[in-house]
Amino acid sequence: MTIHPSLVVGVGTSGALVTSNIERILYEVLGDTPLDLLKLLVIETDNTPRETEVAPGGRISQMVDAFEPDIGKAIQDLNAFLKSDFDWCPKDLILGAGRGAGNVRAGGRLMFHSRFPDIYKALQRSMHESAEQVTQNTTTHSIQKLFKSRGLEMPVGTLDPSRSVVYTVGTLAGGTCSGMCIDMGYAIRQIDPQAERIGIFFVPDPNAPDTFRQNAWAALSDLEYFIDHQDAYRGVWKSEQRTPMPYSRGAAKPYDRVYLISSLNQSAQTRLQYQSSMQSPLIVMVANMIAADLLGLYSLRAGKLVNLNQHVTGPEKHRTFLNFSLRGISYPKYEISEASSCKVVADTICGNWLSKTQYTTKAGMSSNILEDNERSKGRDVWNEKFNVVWAGAGPSVDLEETVKQVREQSHDDPGKVLKHLFSSNAQNTIYSKVAQTMPSRLDEIKSFVEAGLRECADHTLNFRCMELYLEGVLGELELTKRYWEAIGIPARTNATAWTGLANSAVDHLLTNQKSLLVILLGAKEPVIHDGLAELRTRLSMHLMMSVLEEAADWIKVDRLDWVHRMSRMMQEVQSIASERCGQIVRRLREDRSGPVLKISRSRSESFDVEVERLAQGQKSAMELPFLDIYKQATGNDSNRAGRIFLRLKNEVQPGLLDQLVKKGYVNIAEQLRDQNQIEQATIYLRHALDMSLASHPTLQKSHTAVPSYVVAKDDFTSQNLMDTITQVHIPGLQDMETKSLPMFDHMAIFYQEGADFEPSYLDSADAYRKTYEERMKARPDYLDPLGYMKKPAETKASNAAS
Amino acid sequence: MNHLTPMAQQWYEPHAIVTFQDFLIAVAWLILPWVLLLWILAVVLHIMFPNNRAHYGAQAAVRLSYAWAAFWTGTILVIDVIVMLIFNDHFAGWTAIIPHTTMAFIAIIMSFIFWYNLREELRSSQVPLRKAQQGARA
Numbered sequence: 034m035t036i037h038p039s040l041v042v043g044v045g046t047s048g049a050l051v052t053s054n055i056e057r058i059l060y061e062v063l064g065d066t067p068l069d070l071l072k073l074l075v076i077e078t079d080n081t082p083r084e085t086e087v088a089p090g091g092r093i094s095q096m097v098d099a100f101e102p103d104i105g106k107a108i109q110d111l112n113a114f115l116k117s118d119f120d121w122c123p124k125d126l127i128l129g130a131g132r133g134a135g136n137v138r139a140g141g142r143l144m145f146h147s148r149f150p151d152i153y154k155a156l157q158r159s160m161h162e163s164a165e166q167v168t169q170n171t172t173t174h175s176i177q178k179l180f181k182s183r184g185l186e187m188p189v190g191t192l193d194p195s196r197s198v199v200y201t202v203g204t205l206a207g208g209t210c211s212g213m214c215i216d217m218g219y220a221i222r223q224i225d226p227q228a229e230r231i232g233i234f235f236v237p238d239p240n241a242p243d244t245f246r247q248n249a250w251a252a253l254s255d256l257e258y259f260i261d262h263q264d265a266y267r268g269v270w271k272s273e274q275r276t277p278m279p280y281s282r283g284a285a286k287p288y289d290r291v292y293l294i295s296s297l298n299q300s301a302q303t304r305l306q307y308q309s310s311m312q313s314p315l316i317v318m319v320a321n322m323i324a325a326d327l328l329g330l331y332s333l334r335a336g337k338l339v340n341l342n343q344h345v346t347g348p349e350k351h352r353t354f355l356n357f358s359l360r361g362i363s364y365p366k367y368e369i370s371e372a373s374s375c376k377v378v379a380d381t382i383c384g385n386w387l388s389k390t391q392y393t394t395k396a397g398m399s400s401n402i403l404e405d406n407e408r409s410k411g412r413d414v415w416n417e418k419f420n421v422v423w424a425g426a427g428p429s430v431d432l433e434e435t436v437k438q439v440r441e442q443s444h445d446d447p448g449k450v451l452k453h454l455f456s457s458n459a460q461n462t463i464y465s466k467v468a469q470t471m472p473s474r475l476d477e478i479k480s481f482v483e484a485g486l487r488e489c490a491d492h493t494l495n496f497r498c499m500e501l502y503l504e505g506v507l508g509e510l511e512l513t514k515r516y517w518e519a520i521g522i523p524a525r526t527n528a529t530a531w532t533g534l535a536n537s538a539v540d541h542l543l544t545n546q547k548s549l550l551v552i553l554l555g556a557k558e559p560v561i562h563d564g565l566a567e568l569r570t571r572l573s574m575h576l577m578m579s580v581l582e583e584a585a586d587w588i589k590v591d592r593l594d595w596v597h598r599m600s601r602m603m604q605e606v607q608s609i610a611s612e613r614c615g616q617i618v619r620r621l622r623e624d625r626s627g628p629v630l631k632i633s634r635s636r637s638e639s640f641d642v643e644v645e646r647l648a649q650g651q652k653s654a655m656e657l658p659f660l661d662i663y664k665q666a667t668g669n670d671s672n673r674a675g676r677i678f679l680r681l682k683n684e685v686q687p688g689l690l691d692q693l694v695k696k697g698y699v700n701i702a703e704q705l706r707d708q709n710q711i712e713q714a715t716i717y718l719r720h721a722l723d724m725s726l727a728s729h730p731t732l733q734k735s736h737t738a739v740p741s742y743v744v745a746k747d748d749f750t751s752q753n754l755m756d757t758i759t760q761v762h763i764p765g766l767q768d769m770e771t772k773s774l775p776m777f778d779h780m781a782i783f784y785q786e787g788a789d790f791e792p793s794y795l796d797s798a799d800a801y802r803k804t805y806e807e808r809m810k811a812r813p814d815y816l817d818p819l820g821y822m823k824k825p826a827e828t829k830a831s832n833a834a835s
Numbered sequence: 836m837n838h839l840t841p842m843a844q845q846w847y848e849p850h851a852i853v854t855f856q857d858f859l860i861a862v863a864w865l866i867l868p869w870v871l872l873l874w875i876l877a878v879v880l881h882i883m884f885p886n887n888r889a890h891y892g893a894q895a896a897v898r899l900s901y902a903w904a905a906f907w908t909g910t911i912l913v914i915d916v917i918v919m920l921i922f923n924d925h926f927a928g929w930t931a932i933i934p935h936t937t938m939a940f941i942a943i944i945m946s947f948i949f950w951y952n953l954r955e956e957l958r959s960s961q962v963p964l965r966k967a968q969q970g971a972r973a
Contacts, residue, residue, distance in 0.1 A: 515970045519963030551897050553874055554881050559893035567892070 141212020
């Protein structure tokens with residue numbers, strides 16, 4: 034078993050879904066250990082958001098947006114650079130509204146050419162990085178670590194830098210992959226002529242819409258033509274320097290191997306459904322095959338296929354067009370950990386944040402929510418911190434100079450001067466000085482309320498407590514405001530009332546300071562000072578009244594609303610998580626439509642039980658910085674909950690997956706027997722042998738000619754599995770080889786390839802050809818953008834022969 | 836005889852009061868030291884208790900000083916009467932202490948008025964807070 038530097042290029046939506054699945058599988062198998070020699074690249078013309086989920090390990094695939102929004106400009110641009118080499122493109126090309134290549138092959142090819150510099154650069158970089166990584170010590174250490182974690186020593190020669198493997202995967206039904214696949218194969222060869230190029234393409238069903246079948250047949254015809262005429266390809270692309278860049282690596286097939294995959298088996302029965310979704314069984318099967326290939330299956334297969342010409346004679350295409358079918362049996366630790374993490378998110382994280390009766394701290398301590406206690410925390414914060422805010426307002430304005438002037442009677446009419454100082458907003462008056470301190474008061478209030486709210490959130494991890502804290506602050510703020518109103522402080526907007534109040538206070542002060550009692554005690558200065566200070570305090574209250582109103586509005590409209598929004602969002606996250614948990618458990622228990630048979634750890638420990646047990650005692654999940662996660666998950670509310678859920682789930686899942694790994698390996702053969710699943714396993718095996726393409730004549734499937742394997746983590750397990758299954762009589766069961774794949778240890782695989790095929794062997798080839806020819810009569814330039822490379826006589830002869 | 840001798844005599848050996856005129860003369864001799872005493876005590880108390888200003892404000896501290904000064908002035912007059920009663924040989928009959936008791940009474944009343952006004956002021960300043968709190972509960 035060897036691992037090669039490899040690149041998977043997902044073309045179009047189906048390709049993107051396959052790469053997302055590969056990411057997930059690689060995470061399940063490799064965990065957090067990065068293997069940078071395995072690269073994933075997505076080339077997509079339709080990048081509208083869809084439900085592809087990032088595995089907890091994060092996204093490792095790189096995305097190239099190949100969408101060309103302005104087709105007219107792209108045509109004009111390419112025409113200027115490529116001149117006659119661009120004549121293939123219909124100048125009146127219309128792709129319709131929306132993103133993507135519009136199910137037009139010429140559109141897919143046009144976008145490939147238009148975005149070629151980006152695509153080529155991404156391919157080049159990924160392939161070079163992958164090839165470089167294979168010689169790096171870090172890669173060797175990573176693989177050693179992976180072997181060690183499986184209790185094995187890394188065999189010498191596990192890493193094979195001699196040849197890179199590049200997979201191109203997509204569907205031939207749409208416009209993107211069917212329009213790009215030929216050029217893609219040659220572009221890869223242009224970068225590295227030694228690289229093994231493997232094309233894996235989905236073929237639409239015979240009952241698919243005409244456009245899909247027309248595209249598929251056109252792409253198959255092109256693949257066939259360029260396999261038959263290896264010197265025919267004359268593609269010219271636009272280089273990064275905006276000069277024509279012709280293909281220059283000599284005669285070759287577009288791909289060394291082309292795997293055609295459909296949802297039908299060899300008897301034209303529907304087996305694995307194809308849908309444009311992550312869970313689509315056919316997409317999951319292909320992703321599992323590629324993931325297994327990346328982790329060693331390739332070297333096993335290549336060793337077998339190298340001698341294919343001894344078993345499959347005839348034209349080259351019979352050894353190039355292949356088919357495979359894969360079924361697996363696995364203890365689904367990823368799904369179990371996923372379901373369990375969903376349960377933790379729903380019950381522990383969301384449950385605690387949303388609880389109305391108790392809160393749980395990060396340390397896992399639970400306490401009842403006593404509403405008055407929680408409100409008093411808000412009140413205490415206000416009373417403690419507002420003093421500081423207050424001290425920065427009126428009290429910060431110095432009165433000494435004014436006191437001195439009044440005492441020394443520097444002015445003829447001190448009353449007039451004082452009234453001016455306290456009621457005019459002119460420069461250097463006490464009024465203006467106090468007013469200047471006001472804008473920063475609101476910021477300071479917001480700052481301490483916010484800090485208290487964060488502290489409350491950090492401590493209680495509960496929305497109800499946050500709400501009560503804000504209610505406490507708001508209550509105390511309103512009390513302050515009411516008190517000020519009660520002592521006759523007019524609102525900020527009522528300047529006349531304030532002037533009246535200031536005037537009467539000044540008059541009163543001036544009368545008091547002249548009192549005999551005051552003079553006899555020598556208390557004139559303190560009386561003036563205190564009188565002015567009191568007036569300054571009232572002035573601060575008058576001016577701060579509006580600040581308090583704004584602060585109250587901010588708490589009600591902004592902060593409380595924020596808490597309510599988060600709470601609603603959390604409810605949504607909870608419902609997503611609960612629903613997802615239920616879905617996964619149901620799928621594990623009941624769903625047999627996928628390519629993998631899932632078995633639980635033991636008969637007594639069913640999926641439900643294990644999910645439940647794993648989720649219990651995960652109080653450490655409360656340590657997750659939910660507020661930061663909420664802040665980072667931007668976007669509209671409809672998909673925000675989904676993103677928050679995903680982030681929380683991905684934070685929780687690795688730990689749970691780790692716990693499952695630590696629980697030990699599940700002996701699949703033994704569990705099949707124990708859980709009475711042998712019959713079911715034989716069905717899966719039979720389905721693997723039934724291939725995934727309806728063809729006539731049937732494919733060459735002999736284990737001596739093509740890979741036909743039962744693969745498990747070691748030879749003993751694969752043999753044991755084979756022995757277990759063959760206890761049941763399977764009519765017509767062919768011989769299969771048992772193989773070990775230590776790196777792909779989470780699953781046992783039944784893998785069958787079929788060779789000796791060409792497109793005309795497709796069961797419904799006539800129907801595909803007929804609809805293709807009808808369309809060709811109308812718009813050959815739309816359907817056959819590579820037609821100009823084909824010799825007309827040969828094309829005609831080829832079609833006639835078909 | 837010194838001009839101020841009757842004033843001093845009024846403190847330690849007051850004459851018996853027979854007529855209203857005697858009473859007015861005796862009060863007149865008593866009122867000057869009474870005022871002096873009140874003022875000195877007020878100044879002393881004002882200086883001795885600076886925290887009153889911090890707690891109640893300068894205006895209230897002034898009033899509080901006068902209240903205490905009036906109280907102690909009255910008390911001093913009462914003590915003087917008691918001392919004269921103890922040393923019976925200076926006691927010229929119950930009528931002799933009428934000016935003392937009158938001035939002591941005035942001092943106590945004055946003290947009470949100062950104190951009462953201050954208390955009312957403090958009480959009324961609590962009303963808005965109570966109202967605000969009642970508003971919160973409502």
